[in-house]
Amino acid sequence: MASPNVKQPNVIVFFTDQQRWDTTGVHGNPMGLTPYFDRMAQNGTDVHHSFTCQPVCGPARSCLQSGMYATESGCYRNGIPLPQDLKTLAHHFGDAGYQTGYIGKWHLADEEPVPAEKRGGYDYWLAANILEFSSDSYNAVVYNNDNQPVKLPGYRVDALTDAAIRYIDDHKENPFFLFLSHLEPHHQNYLDDYPAPTGYRENYLSNYTPPDLAALGGTSHQHLPGYYGMVKRLDEAFGRLLDSLRSLDLLDNTVILFTSDHGCHFKTRGNEYKRTCHDSSIRVPTAFQGPGFDGGGRIKELISLIDLPPTLLDAAGIKVPEEMQGKSILPLLNGKKSEWPKEVFMQMSETQLARSIRTHRWKYSVKAKDKDPIAESCSDVYYEDALYDLQADPYELTNLIGFESHQEVANGLKQRLINKMVEVGEQKPRIISAASVQSGQRKVSLNELSGDYIHY
Structure with a gap:
């Protein structure tokens, strides 16, 4: 339960899929793709060395929802549903009096639409198990609490963000925990392409290429412009989400986490996009803002995705359960750095x-x-x-x-x-x-x- 006499902050996770850390300005990308993220990292807390603990969609999501490594939860590869007796962030926030909502890609069930018992305990549901199969870039189809299909208007990033803004407005009177899970900048599987919004791909032809992709090539020459266009639209959507919180007078009492499940090596390390030990696959952009994080500066320690669930609970004043295998980063912001691990650990599967x-x-x-x-x-x-x-x-x-x-x-x-x-x-x-x-x-x-x- 939350600590007594403490005003509970709202908590939002803005989650992207397959986003490299070096798409952001704070990590040296010169193209101005992420001004809102960069401002958040500079004014809030920049988790500068942030890594997934499992570079594939389902397992990484299981780690973030449960706070347990994928081999402990059993979700070590895609297609294994989250155990129904496993407590998730939704359960912990719900037990502390929060309203809980999930919007976007789930990828922790084995059927579509996802039945209520396989939704990880979230109260509000507007999601699809494998969003890249249920929808397309301009055909965003998700399922509601009654498992009825809902087509959301607009480019998929905008459609999901609009739904999140509606959720925030509808639930603003009481503390809420909202998990907004985008598909972008993940590839659209049936095309093996990165479909940016109309007109965006053209803005990033012959632009900055990270040194690993410049040396190794892969599919980056074909796919990087579309990928960059997706990242740009995600950042614009993130800015709109922040603006909605500001207009509703919620910004100062909302903890916001921006992160991704894994990176993308554009087939330079094998015939797919992730599932390797390389930083292109495991390193992701991560930043916090809100109560406890504003003015936190740049964290220089190595932080794992497994550390994010206890951090979110800790920031909300909720006791971190013993079964969670990571550590809250809040002590690092208070100068307690001596006991922090000197390494991060990754498990790889599938390939x-x-x-x-x-x-x-x-x-x-x-x-x-x-x-x-x-x-x-x-x-x-x-x-x-x-x-x-x-x-x-x-x-x-x-x-x-x-x-x-x-x-x-x-x-x-x-x-x-x-x-x-x-x-x-x-x-x-x-x-x-x-x-x-x-x-x-x-x-x-x-x-x-x-x-x-x-x-x-």
Whole structure:
């Protein structure tokens, strides 16, 4: 329950799908795509080093709704419904007296439309399980509480945002928790394309290309203009949402989280868009504003998606349940930084059964070669697969796994990864070292072995 004698803030999650961190101005994108997000990050709290813990839609969403890693909830791949006995953010906010609403993409059920018992406890429902299948960019079809189809007018981003603004206006008298889950800038599956609003794609032809995409290509030359157009419209919609709160005198008492489920590597790391350990797949834009976050500045610690559910509850004065596996970031804003983890942990599924950790300096990843990543969630044996030096190689273009010069680094990271896997509830695995590779002139000095170089 919420603490007594404390005015409960409203809480809104503005959730995008497949948005890279470097689409934003605060992360160096020069194209002016995200002025509203950038202003929020600058005036509120910029979670500058923010990472998903599972770079695929359904599992990431299960982590955000439950506060538990995907292997703990059982939702380790797409198509596995959220267990009905699992308490979600909606349950926790509802128990604390909040009205709860969900609008947009769910992707945590196994049928469409989603029956009431598979909606994670949300009171108000205007959503689709797999929005990219039920709708198109100018044909936004979702389902209401009675599971009747509702076609919302406008470009899909605008249609869902308009619905969220109506919800806010209708529920403004009492505290509410609203989860607005967009599909954009995810690709439209049947087209394998990124359909921006009419006229937007043309604005971003031959524009800035992040260095990893410039080096590796993938589908970025075909898809980046449309992707950027989607990001621009999302930011404009976010601005309209903020304006609605301001006009209703709710802005100062509303906690707002902007984040995404994973990034997009545009088929540079495999024949799809995510599900790898690379920052292009796992790093996302994240910022907070509202009570407890305004003027919070830039958080330099590594923050995982698994830390966001306890943060939202903590910000609302609701006790964080013991089963949640992340940590609220609010203590970081109050100077309590000594006990914060020095790494984030990722689980990968579907195209590979893999595990990875990322420090400020290093990325280390392993995969199970003999397991079916669709049928199995864990393995007892993994093989070293990747090691990147993010100081020298921030776009992860040179894989150092097996290099003789980096063996001590790999061994240290191996143990840290094993410890993390056990900590989150997995069995202690055996990790097979990669074949040795001659390093030439490469070497690592002793003071670099800790892996705690701060790459800001």
